[in-house]
Amino acid sequence: xxxxxxxxxxxxxxxxxxxxxxxxxxxxxxxxxxxxxxxxxxxxxxxxxxxxxxxxxxxxxxxxxxxxxxxxxxxxxxxxxxxxxxxxxxxxxxxxxxxxxxxxxxxxxxxxxxxxxxxxxxxxxxxxxxxxxxxxxxxxxxxxxxxxxxxxxxxxxxxxxxxxxxxxxxxxxxxxxxxxxxxxxxxxxxxxxxxxxxxxxxxxxxxxxxxxxxxxxxxxxxxxxxxxxxxxxxxxxxxxxxxxxxxxxxxxxxxxxxxxxxxxxxxxxxxxxxxxxxxxxxxxxxxxx
Amino acid sequence: xxxxxxxxxxxxxxxxxxxxxxxxxxxxxxxxxxxxxxxxxxxxxxxxxxxxxxxxxxxxxxxxxxxxxxxxxxxxxxxxxxxxxxxxxxxxxxxxxxxxxxxxxxxxxxxxxxxxxxxxxxxxxxxxxxxxxxxxxxxxxxxxxxxxxxxxxxxxxxxxxxxxxxxxxxxxxxxxxxxxxxxxxxxxxxxxxxxxxxxxxxxxxxxxxxxxxxxxxxxxxxxxxxxxxxxxx
Numbered sequence: 001x002x003x004x005x006x007x008x009x010x011x012x013x014x015x016x017x018x019x020x021x022x023x024x025x026x027x028x029x030x031x032x033x034x035x036x037x038x039x040x041x042x043x044x045x046x047x048x049x050x051x052x053x054x055x056x057x058x059x060x061x062x063x064x065x066x067x068x069x070x071x072x073x074x075x076x077x078x079x080x081x082x083x084x085x086x087x088x089x090x091x092x093x094x095x096x097x098x099x100x101x102x103x104x105x106x107x108x109x110x111x112x113x114x115x116x117x118x119x120x121x122x123x124x125x126x127x128x129x130x131x132x133x134x135x136x137x138x139x140x141x142x143x144x145x146x147x148x149x150x151x152x153x154x155x156x157x158x159x160x161x162x163x164x165x166x167x168x169x170x171x172x173x174x175x176x177x178x179x180x181x182x183x184x185x186x187x188x189x190x191x192x193x194x195x196x197x198x199x200x201x202x203x204x205x206x207x208x209x210x211x212x213x214x215x216x217x218x219x220x221x222x223x224x225x226x227x228x229x230x231x232x233x234x235x236x237x238x239x240x241x242x243x244x245x246x247x248x249x250x251x252x253x254x255x256x257x258x259x260x261x262x263x264x265x266x267x268x269x270x271x272x273x274x275x276x277x278x279x280x281x282x283x284x285x286x287x288x289x
Numbered sequence: 290x291x292x293x294x295x296x297x298x299x300x301x302x303x304x305x306x307x308x309x310x311x312x313x314x315x316x317x318x319x320x321x322x323x324x325x326x327x328x329x330x331x332x333x334x335x336x337x338x339x340x341x342x343x344x345x346x347x348x349x350x351x352x353x354x355x356x357x358x359x360x361x362x363x364x365x366x367x368x369x370x371x372x373x374x375x376x377x378x379x380x381x382x383x384x385x386x387x388x389x390x391x392x393x394x395x396x397x398x399x400x401x402x403x404x405x406x407x408x409x410x411x412x413x414x415x416x417x418x419x420x421x422x423x424x425x426x427x428x429x430x431x432x433x434x435x436x437x438x439x440x441x442x443x444x445x446x447x448x449x450x451x452x453x454x455x456x457x458x459x460x461x462x463x464x465x466x467x468x469x470x471x472x473x474x475x476x477x478x479x480x481x482x483x484x485x486x487x488x489x490x491x492x493x494x495x496x497x498x499x500x501x502x503x504x505x506x507x508x509x510x511x512x513x514x515x516x517x518x519x520x521x522x
Contacts, residue, residue, distance in 0.1 A: 164393065167389060171382060174382065178373060178378075180361040182391050184393055
């Protein structure tokens, strides 16, 4: 039963990883940019939540309603003022610039908040659980995170499929130059995409803060998990991202069940195995580059 | 005043100069053909007019406005549409989604989804199919329909017959009278001289980035065209 329990916890954890990964995947899908600052931007969202909670006493899950629009705005402005200028001359400029951005944000966070670990206290939801059987329980918090991930993915899918702007996003992803011939300003589209990606990172960041402690230097670990979820699931596939996150989460919790130190290791091993056997991931998008 | 006035246009790709002082005008309601060999600068010219390549603001004037420095997406809103070389449909979008993206700018006009389907009946049967799975001729029809959805005042078409069977080309050209009937001005770039000169009111021939000949098709002799096309004397 401990194994089943580990598995269930792994699935829930996968929801959180899907939240990390969705923004990364969205940016790659729309503009073929790997945003190396995605992890530290998620941490930034956690610190913004920490700042709000510290000054207002709001519950962090309520503060999320402020964090998400703030992160959206940061994403939009960042794209318009910085990342748009790195596009169009190969893969290297955006990689270097987002890497540099990660270093800068990390150091600003260190300067402002110091290297101490912080946490966000969401109150009772952290401790209550649903008892499934006498020996198996699911915490409300992990379940909430998982459900929020699923709802967000459904919402994104509907946005891409059903709305005018969603179609414009997909068209820009297919062929940015042809999209301009349809009156679409691709630089605005990119900025909205970055805003959405960081808005989701905002949700993820608050959940990270509530679930565990966080510090300014933990961005790279989140980035690795996001990468692994994206690669396992298949680049450019929304639902693949969720499956990738769940596989990664289950691999980690099962590994930790074998030996506590194997939590990260087993996740990396599964990631490498998928990369070796199916380099395009489990659900590659048709026609993805 | 002509609808499109291009005056002494130069265009470069880094160190390579593709257009040398090209001057050209198109009146409202006209069909103008641009012919020329491979590499003569025809596609570069259309891309510059559409805004995918920038130029001096005054080198390209549309409806009296200097537009040479404006980005393509803003020129579309003014009524300049380009059917690009190689069709460039959005492969992961369905036929209908491609057409709807054409309507993104919400420019008012005669064309809408229903009328495009009426002009290209083959598209309406394929409306839910991903554009990637269409044949070349179907993709070309879609590319034209998508451009019409922007409700252009002036439609630029770049080699719509390229790589297609003659019977398909004939079908595509059959849709042109309906486009012109709505008052849309047409600029057609073709390597296939006969097809283009057959419907054009006026024609320009490009040679190595310069205008080598221009006039009404009926006034141009075969020898003149041959000389202007290949640069023979």
